[in-house]
Amino acid sequence: MDLLDRVVEYYGIKNPLVVKQLFIKFMNFVLEKNKLFNLTAIEDEEEFVLKHIADSLSLIKFVEEECSNQNPVAIDIGSGFGAPGIFIKIAMPNMNMFLNDSNKKKCNFMTEAVKMLGISSVNVVCERAEVLGKKEEFRERFDFVFARAVDSLNVLCEYALPLLKTGGVFLAQKGYECEDEINSASNAVELLGGKIYRVEKFVLPFSDEKRSIVMIKKIRQTPSNFPRNTKQIIKKPL
């Protein structure tokens, strides 16, 4: 597919032929299963390439800039059918990727997809992210946390920041106009041990789709009283 070739080239992806084949395999799998249960509203292949593949790959540049580790450990919270996590894992095979969602059907789908793709060092974790943030094996363990289309930034921070190591980075994919969300999240970021240090605004390649990525660095440990329980997080965001 011509557009996919151009997207893979635009992002300078290593081993483009292998990566492209895996992207096509995964896209076909998603679109096929999408007929049985709702994974994505996007059914057109070119739209899929732009809004799922190119959108997910837009994170890579920033991950590479922040990465001091040969085999970083990342978690994609609220990954749904696997975006951005599966696309990033395919393009960055050295990454140890955790795909997290609270929905069992979506987790079953991701487990099947990972098996079908034959990719290793990927774990699917079916649980609410804020529950993982209280568990020793997940808390302050990750170099990167990703989240796309999961919740508003103030709520998301309470899911994401407890999972990050000090020095790790949370990359939240947001719409172009995200200033109000950022302002509303400043208290949460501070309380949870983070610092908003970079906001990148850009247009996805070969389209006029505008996006932002908000980057939050963990600068100190998250106090042990966070994350709170789900009800409190949603009812009374920090």
Ligand SMILES: C[S@@+](CC[C@H](N)C(=O)[O-])C[C@H]1O[C@@H](n2cnc3c(N)ncnc32)[C@H](O)[C@@H]1O
């Ligand atoms: C709109 S979908 C986005 C899926 C995917 N990130 C994407 O961009 O296509 C939001 C997903 O977040 C999941 N989710 C919402 N809150 C969550 C939480 N606290 N922990 C884990 N998953 C959550 C939902 O089950 C749903 O699959």
